[in-house]
Amino acid sequence: MRRLFNTNFNHEGIHFMLLVLRVGIASFMMVHGYQKLGWLTAGGEIQFGDPIGIGAPASLVLTVFAEFFCSVLILLGLGTRLAVIPLIITMLVAVFIVHSPDGFDKKELGLHYLLVYLFLWVAGSGKYSVDQLISKSLNSRKR
Secondary structure, eight states: OGGGGOOSOOHHHHHHHHHHHHHHHHHHHHHHHHHHHHHHHSOSOOOOOOTTSSOHHHHHHHHHIIIIIIHHHHHHTSSHHHHHHHHHHHHHHIIIIITTTSOHHHHHHHHHHHHHHHHHHHHOSOSSSHHHHHHHHHHHHHO
16 A cells, blocks of 8 residues: 555656557557648648648648657657657647637646646656666766
């Protein structure tokens, strides 16, 4: 019963759950990005919103970059803190510009993604990541 209310961190558990969170959230978002990548490579006129006034093609390219390519980086744990920044921006645009006139039910998924990306921005990728391998390599060279 005491373990239920223990506030000490289980560091191995946290690192494992960071891996699960990264792989899960990146996989989910990659589905959205892959669909949009298909729109981008299909040829023809691009039918996509222009929520920030840079044109539909540029908006789609930036969205595909964030949702697909940055998600691949997060999945690997490579440059995670940098890779979540475009996704944070994308979710802010989706929630507060694209879905601004909509009810909470249309904003909720974007807000969930946003919270996870903000957490990964602060926490980083954890022990089970390419970032950790790079960090270990850089630290061993300093000695």
